[in-house]
Amino acid sequence: MGVSLQQMYTQVHGESPAKRLAILVADDLEKVNDLIHNRMKSPVGMIPDLATHLVDAGGKRLRPMITLATSKMLQVEGDNPIRLATAVEFIHSATLLHDDIVDGSKLRRGRPAANRLWGNSASVLVGDFLFARSFALMVETGHLPVLDILSRASSIIAEGEVRQLAAIGNLDIPKQEYLAIAEAKTAELFAAAASVSAVIANAGAKHQQALDQFGRSLGMAFQLVDDVLDYQGLNSKLGKQVGDDFFEGKITLPLSIAYHSGNQSERKWWEDILDADGRSESDLEKAGQLIERHNGLQETMALAIAFSETAKESLSTFEPSPCRDCLLDLCDFVVKRGY
């Protein structure tokens, strides 16, 4: 089981900021969980079985929380925030199911990945099912621009995943390409999760743009921290294995920094190890040492913090409110969660 956002928050900040956020969206988040389970229903039993396995494994629900909290900040009434938060989580879940096939993942959120239990075919199809259901939920809001934002985001996510696939094992990947992949595969959905709230609030282009910027920057910070955590200890508690990226040959920023700053023999080691068919635990240990030597984690974290600050600044467009404070907390949480 994963660790709840509140538990993690508590580890980092002590009780109070987590409680503020949790209290803010707790009721809505419970409605989202109900709607998730309701819309995963199907007479075809394998679909809810597989989907429930993933969805109930204790994900952080970060993306739906962003939709809920930004909608609350804009004082949106009614069920549309619930519908959109659910739609966003469905897109995320579909992406995870398909990613685990692409990555050949063994674990997801501390449980065996769905494709390990039900097979790749079922994971492909249930992902498609969730994706289709997410669009049906958006239709129910009656806001066509929401579908525009989330369909565009979905195609960009797929593009990002293909780019990442093509970049596997390529040590020469420029930092800009790494950042572009992170933006496409992660930050785009964060941006959409936030900016749809401006649509259903009829808040206008300026606020929509600010929320897009907020979500996009927060998503970048989140992905960079994720890449750091893959070489650090804490995330073992989050159900993701330390070293996943390394074992899969993914060139994330910490590794890229160590490679480009390394001496000739270090660079040779990276080239050989990423060219190899597989990598061992002791390879991971050495990789960690080299990354440490060249400040790969610190530099990546510095960039994550900068993105988090940009996210905070984007919120200055909005009037001060308890909701806005919670979103500011969230920006801190995302970068501090591993520390």
Added chain:
Amino acid sequence: MGVSLQQMYTQVHGESPAKRLAILVADDLEKVNDLIHNRMKSPVGMIPDLATHLVDAGGKRLRPMITLATSKMLQVEGDNPIRLATAVEFIHSATLLHDDIVDGSKLRRGRPAANRLWGNSASVLVGDFLFARSFALMVETGHLPVLDILSRASSIIAEGEVRQLAAIGNLDIPKQEYLAIAEAKTAELFAAAASVSAVIANAGAKHQQALDQFGRSLGMAFQLVDDVLDYQGLNSKLGKQVGDDFFEGKITLPLSIAYHSGNQSERKWWEDILDADGRSESDLEKAGQLIERHNGLQETMALAIAFSETAKESLSTFEPSPCRDCLLDLCDFVVKRGY
């Protein structure tokens, strides 16, 4: 390369009915082809490469033709029929890419299946990309009910595929379940392809329902004939291999009829052969003989013809017109294409 609809039509009916249909939608179909290529574009080269490989392999474009012809019958002006026909073909293409992973297909439309050339991962992601792009196209029509129809259809298609997956090798599958799977995985998209025209034409619920019924029945006829063709000779020209269903252990209606009508030793043979890890060409020959003995193909065709007649009757709601005549021709073509 596949055989064009017109060539096939000519084989069946001689020149004239094919020409009528081809003339009717030729200009629009060319616009659809242009839009397909335009919307498959991506800075990520693998996406258009893989998608073009599938889309340019000479599919029949039956589903977009249904959207174009029904829109024309309802005198819809402007580009919305082109957009929707493209969206429908994108959903179909995404489904094919994902199906070929599920089925482990080697060939598609006479070419190596995309997953054989680019790998399963790329096929999963490019399918997702096309699916997302199809929804972006629907948004451009400005008609929310179109998104409702096609998102629902997409989730039903995925359900149908999962049901089919669960039914692999299960000889006891009732005829009703077989028909329900065919309806979900094939007829649902035909129904959507036709009924969206009523939406963009603002033609009202009665006409929308009639077009749904038309597409649904035509789709059933199409799927049943497809299952017949899998045990017959002609389809080798269409780029699908004869015996695909049998080799994959799919229980289609012709096989099911032969099994349920067979004597004890025949039933034993079916059970053993579908339980085996693989099936040979000589197994296929014997399967064909048993199906022949119990009129499996004739009975399946009789059902297909009945569905085709229902499709025709659904069109009686509409005033006589050259467009309606062409759609009637299409109903005949779908059942006669193998003869």
